[in-house]
Amino acid sequence: MKILQVLPALSAGGVERTAIEIAGALRDGGHAPHVACAGGRLEPELSAAGGILHRLPLETKNPIKMRRNTKALIKIIKDNNIDIVHARSRAPAWSAYAAAKACGVPYLATYHGIYNAKSGLKRRYNAIMARGEIVIANSQFTADHIVREHGLSPDTIRVIPRGVDMARFDPATVTHGAKAELLNAWNIDGEQTVILLPGRLTSWKGQQVAIDALPTKTWLNPVLVLLGDAQGRDDYVQSLWARARALGYKGALRIPGHSADMPVAYAAADFVLSCSTDPEAFGRVAAEAQAMGKWVIASDHGGAKETVIDGVTGARVTPGDASALRAALEAGPSAVFTPESSRAHIAQNFSDTQMKAKTLAVYAELLAAPL
Numbered sequence: 143m144k145i146l147q148v149l150p151a152l153s154a155g156g157v158e159r160t161a162i163e164i165a166g167a168l169r170d171g172g173h174a175p176h177v178a179c180a181g182g183r184l185e186p187e188l189s190a191a192g193g194i195l196h197r198l199p200l201e202t203k204n205p206i207k208m209r210r211n212t213k214a215l216i217k218i219i220k221d222n223n224i225d226i227v228h229a230r231s232r233a234p235a236w237s238a239y240a241a242a243k244a245c246g247v248p249y250l251a252t253y254h255g256i257y258n259a260k261s262g263l264k265r266r267y268n269a270i271m272a273r274g275e276i277v278i279a280n281s282q283f284t285a286d287h288i289v290r291e292h293g294l295s296p297d298t299i300r301v302i303p304r305g306v307d308m309a310r311f312d313p314a315t316v317t318h319g320a321k322a323e324l325l326n327a328w329n330i331d332g333e334q335t336v337i338l339l340p341g342r343l344t345s346w347k348g349q350q351v352a353i354d355a356l357p358t359k360t361w362l363n364p365v366l367v368l369l370g371d372a373q374g375r376d377d378y379v380q381s382l383w384a385r386a387r388a389l390g391y392k393g394a395l396r397i398p399g400h401s402a403d404m405p406v407a408y409a410a411a412d413f414v415l416s417c418s419t420d421p422e423a424f425g426r427v428a429a430e431a432q433a434m435g436k437w438v439i440a441s442d443h444g445g446a447k448e449t450v451i452d453g454v455t456g457a458r459v460t461p462g463d464a465s466a467l468r469a470a471l472e473a474g475p476s477a478v479f480t481p482e483s484s485r486a487h488i489a490q491n492f493s494d495t496q497m498k499a500k501t502l503a504v505y506a507e508l509l510a511a512p513l
Contacts, residue, residue, distance in 0.1 A: 143505055144174040144223055148215070148238040149230040150201035152182035154371065154400060155342075156304055156426050157230050157254050159184075160497070163305065166191035167498035176222060178215060179234070194222075200234035208237050215241035226250055226508055232257065235270045248508045252278040252302075255423045256287055256444070265291070276504055280304050280424040281445040287423075300504055303448070304424040305497025308489050311433040313481065316409040324403075324410050328396050334365045337471065338411035340404065340427050341418075343372040343379055343397070348417035348441065353385050354464035355417075356394060357471050364394055364471070369407055371400040408434040413471060416440040416450075419462045425449060432456065433488040435481025439470045449492060455484040 145168055147161045162184060165175035169192030177188060178196040188195060196218050198211055215237055219227065227242040228250045229235035235251055242249035251274040259265035271277070272292040277299050279285035285299045309315075330336060337356075341347040349368050357364050372379050379397060386395040401407050408414060414431035416422065421444025428440045429449045438456035440446035450456040453476050459466040 143168065143509065144176065144225045145228055145505060146176040146178060146196075146215075146219065146222070146224045146226070146238075147228045147230060148200060148234045149177070149179045150234055151180040152177075152184040152188060152195075154183065156424070158182070159426075160252075160254075160304060161230060162188050162191050162193065163307070163494055163498060164501055165193035167502060168192070171502060173502075174222070176218070176224065178218060178238075200237065203233045208233070211237035212240045212244075216244050219245045219247060226505055228252065228505075229271070229274075230254060232268060232270055239270055239273055248275050250274045250276055250278070250504065250508060252280065253284050253288055253423070254280055256284065256421055258420075259291070268292075274298075275508060276300055278302050278501070278504060281448055283421065283444050283448065284423045300500070302497055302500045302504070303445075303492050304426050304429065305494030306426070306429050306433045306488050306492055307494045308433060308485075311405050311408070311430050313405075313409055313435050313485075316406050320403075320406045321410045324406050328365075328367060328398055328410075330365050330367075330396070333363060335362045335413070336411045337364055337366045337413045337415060338369060338407060338431075339366065339415040339417065340369045340401075340407065341416075342370050343368065343375055343382075345378065346418055346420045348415070348419050348462070349382055350385055351417050351419065351462055351464050351467060352415055353382060353389065353391060353395065355467035355471065356389070356391050357468055359472050362472065365396060366391075366394055367396045367398065367407075367411070369398060369401050404430065405434060408436055411436060414438050415467070416446060417459075417461075417467055418444070420444075421461075422446060428456070429488055429492050432484045435485050437475040437479055437484075439467060449488075451487060454478055455487050 168175035176194045226248045227238050229238040251271045253271050257268040272294050279301050285301050339352050386392045414436045416428040424445040428438050431438045440450045441461040442458035452458045457470040
């Protein structure tokens with residue numbers, strides 16, 4: 143099979159990571175993995191996975207440039223005898239859909255997020271992700287949203303949860319020295335309770351809620367690490383510092399930027415938060431942290447309802463409720479929690495091995511051919 147995945151860029155994120163993992167699975171299965179996007183910091187990882195990069199400005203929403211992208215994708219499809227075009231994001235999906243139809247090849251889309259629509263125009267823009275011969279949803283929550291929002295038949299949808307690389311996210315592979323080095327870089331001593339909130343620095347990820355929820359129990363001696371890329375949102379970062387200063391928590395806050403080694407970051411944490419105020423379509427942070435054997439406190443909506451077993455592998459709290467989040471932090475893990483059972487839960491239900499196999503099965507289903 144020759145598969146062309148289409149996405150905006152190769153920055154850090156769930157869409158990009160999934161595309162790279164599927165490229166590797168295709169390569170390992172003897173297939174040809176092509177990726178069209180604007181490139182980015184994860185290009186070396188795509189190359190290592192055997193992915194063939196076609197550099198196009200597919201992050202654009204400019205109609206003229208999108209038409210140019212369609213023409214470029216048609217050429218890529220024809221020159222490389224592409225069998226399936228797989229879109230992973232809305233803006234590039236419009237060009238991908240048009241190119242696939244022009245070339246007579248199947249168009250597949252993965253619905254990675256909950257694309258809210260407050261107008262008919264926005265709903266039409268989002269609907270490109272529901273036009274595939276098959277639509278992949280990254281959670282049952284997402285699948286239900288697609289049916290409700292676009293009227294798509296459930297028979298067209300395949301639920302394939304985002305997969306966690308259990309070999310990469312394995313606490314046994316992280317050394318004490320690596321954890322100590324990272325904590326030192328964060329200016330955190332061994333007596334502090336590390337509360338980690340990974341994710342892009344944007345308001346809906348709940349960073350301000352986490353600041354407001356810092357525990358009042360002095361014995362916890364908490365430090366909150368907001369780990370992620372601001373992506374130019376400098377004013378938002380300054381507002382987080384201002385909030386911490388106003389509450390007297392400035393000394394308990396760290397905003398170190400992007401991390402390339404998330405397993406070590408999770409290993410260094412005592413608690414991991416996924417406190418988004420809007421529902422996460424899947425929520426890879428909660429799944430990855432559980433794979434690392436960590437107690438997760440997540441907002442009780444979206445994909446977290448499927449990945450976090452409340453009271454067993456983590457706690458689910460009311461979204462946006464700082465008091466509830468603080469109470470969960472101060473309560474700590476439940477009596478039945480063990481790192482081993484948390485990791486086993488993810489291995490059994492949300493591994494990348496399962497995600498890869500199910501995705502390649504969808505490709506084969508579209509082509510009506512065996513793997």
